[in-house]
Amino acid sequence: MGITERKEREREEMRKLILDGAQKLFLANGYDKVSIRNIADEIEYSPATIYLYYKDKNELLYALHQRGFVKMVQEFQPLLLLTDPFEKLVEMGRAYIRFAVENPELFDLMFIMMAPMDTLDKEDWMEGDQAFGLLTQVVQECIDAGIFQKHNVQATAMMIWSGIHGYTALYLRKRLGMLPECDRESIMDDAFNLFCETLRHGL
CATH class of the missing domain: 1.10.357.10 (Tetracycline Repressor, domain 2)
Incomplete structure (x- = not known):
């Protein structure tokens, strides 16, 4: 597997991790009570990492x-x-x-x-x-x-x-x-x- 393919796979894995964390928290706590920081804490990454993939909660919900x-x-x-x-x-x-x-x-x-x-x-x-x-x-x-x-x-x-x-x-x-x-x-x-x-x- 080349470098480009490996990086793309890693990006897809990170998107899945973020979405799984967001889905869990949205359902448990309600959309309004969940922040990007909450999602970051759930997946044990910084909020800045999430913003590299999604600009806000609405975009996460859309995804x-x-x-x-x-x-x-x-x-x-x-x-x-x-x-x-x-x-x-x-x-x-x-x-x-x-x-x-x-x-x-x-x-x-x-x-x-x-x-x-x-x-x-x-x-x-x-x-x-x-x-x-x-x-x-x-x-x-x-x-x-x-x-x-x-x-x-x-x-x-x-x-x-x-x-x-x-x-x-x-x-x-x-x-x-x-x-x-x-x-x-x-x-x-x-x-x-x-x-x-x-x-x-x-x-």
């Missing part, structure tokens, strides 16, 4: 969102090979729930944690746009195939996302105490199937 959406899009990619558009949509929903259950801390940071979103509205935020874009693409395929009526594709995609996200968040936040614990997962699965059937017959 963590990028990390999350890149991972989510990777989960969706194999499903695009499915030929039936509605089956593709259903499997994307299952992949979304699976991603949340397997990556609860990352999901919390992406969608639940209160934090300023100004840097996340960048026009070049391709990762977030790509995730929603895949959903709208599949919804459009369902419309074109006559499975859904011709509603606004983005509004339809938002409604579907909101529905699946809602009970996923309830599950992760342990807000399902009204359900028998022994049957909770099967009820969640039944609820998802019912939601999918409602989509097929109600849109």
